[in-house]
Amino acid sequence: MGQNKLIDESTDFAVKVLKMCDKVKGHYSLINQFERSATSIGANIREANYAHGTADFVSKLQIALKECFETEYWIELLVKSEITEKELMEDLYCQCRTIRRILIASINTAKENQK
Numbered sequence: 001m002g003q004n005k006l007i008d009e010s011t012d013f014a015v016k017v018l019k020m021c022d023k024v025k026g027h028y029s030l031i032n033q034f035e036r037s038a039t040s041i042g043a044n045i046r047e048a049n050y051a052h053g054t055a056d057f058v059s060k061l062q063i064a065l066k067e068c069f070e071t072e073y074w075i076e077l078l079v080k081s082e083i084t085e086k087e088l089m090e091d092l093y094c095q096c097r098t099i100r101r102i103l104i105a106s107i108n109t110a111k112e113n114q115k
Helices: 003-023 028-048 054-080 086-114
Strands: none
Touching (some): 003 028
16 A cells, blocks of 8 residues: 555544544543544654655654554553443544554565665
C-alpha cells in the first residue's frame, strides 16, 4: 500500500477518535492520553514522508507503530473499564489494527529496500 493510503487512514482514524472523545464525560487524563497517542500515529507517518534517508523514514514509522500499540491499549482499557461501550470502540480498534498492519508492512519493505 502506498504512503497516501496510510496518511488517509491515519488522518481518518484521528478524526474518528477526536469525535468519539468529545462524547465521553469525565476521565479527562485517560481520554487525553488516548487522543495524544491516536493523533500521534498520523503525525509520525507524515513526518516520515520528509525523512532524511531510509533510516530516518523507518524510525518515524516505528514511532507511529509504537503509538498504534499504545492506542490499542487505551481502547482496550476504555472498553474493559466500561467508560465507553464496546460497540463504539470496535470500529476504532479494527481501524487501528489495520493501520498497524500497514505500518509493519511498510517498515519491512523499507528495510528490505535498504539492503
